[in-house]
């Protein structure tokens with residue numbers, strides 16, 4: 001039976017646990033969660049998702065066949081050092097840590113099956129856009145198991161390890177960009193007289209509808225945009241402002257900075 005241990009019980013671990021337990025693919029009793037210090041968070045996860053919590057990592061790790069690494073990059077080295085003696089030799093490591101590469105993990109834990117996944121917090125509603133890569137020790141059976149687990153929290157793409165940096169910039173951090181847009185569009189609409197609840201609902205539905213149109217995949221975004229934009233109309237007036245304010249340059253700089261930061265994190269913590 002699959003026994004999963006989460007090392008690190010923060011925002012990302014919770015989003016994955018939320019998605020996994022909702023999917024009914026895995027029993028909450030097979031999910032164990034450990035954390036560095038926050039016992040309240042562990043108790044909250046137990047009460048909310050019925051998962052097992054363990055203050056003693058050692059006890060959980062020896063029997064785990066999947067170990068999720070879900071701590072911040074700065075805490076990874078210490079965590080890896082403390083895990084190493086207790087890991088079952090066949091356990092598969094699934095790291096969601098931004099930037100930290102497979103080789104760094106192997107240097108600390110020995111040569112073993114390791115997958116790196118970049119999910120996002122929409123895992124909590126089964127809508128993560130996850131991408132992953134793995135080393136050559138991951139068996140075909142484990143690949144299927146990992147993909148199956150990740151599909152229960154959203155979509156899954158297998159990519160080259162080097163591409164995980166730009167994936168992190170695009171879809172790992174992506175929800176934050178959209179929440180920022182939500183804040184800005186809502187605020188602008190409210191400043192023009194709309195009720196804030198109405199503004200939010202209209203914005204959400206507009207994003208969802210546009211996403212559904214894009215998802216159909218039969219029409220390019222530029223053509224969908226053209227169909228909204230009447231010559232001399234309101235959309236054209238609005239888009240002209242986005243162009244004048246160089247939003248495309250801002251978006252390029254945003255992805256570039258986040259991708260670069262992922263590479264930097266990888267280098268800082270490389271061993």
Ligand SMILES: NC(=O)C1=CN([C@@H]2O[C@H](COP(=O)(O)OP(=O)(O)OC[C@H]3O[C@@H](n4cnc5c(N)ncnc54)[C@H](O)[C@@H]3O)[C@@H](O)[C@H]2O)C=CC1
Nearest residue numbers: 008009010011012035036070071072073075079096097098
């Ligand atoms: N939050 C997000 O949207 C996403 C985060 N990630 C990655 O997920 C990882 C976790 O991020 P968050 O959940 O946002 O951080 P967080 O700060 O909410 O949670 C991290 C948890 O790890 C625990 N921890 C630290 N050292 C530990 C150790 N030695 N043993 C056990 N637990 C330990 C901390 O106590 C904390 O509860 C990061 O590496 C991040 O790059 C990846 C994709 C998206």
Ligand SMILES: O=C(O)[C@@H]1CCC=N1
Nearest residue numbers: 098168171172173174
């Ligand atoms: O901001 C971060 O570093 C993490 C990785 C992707 C989303 N949050």
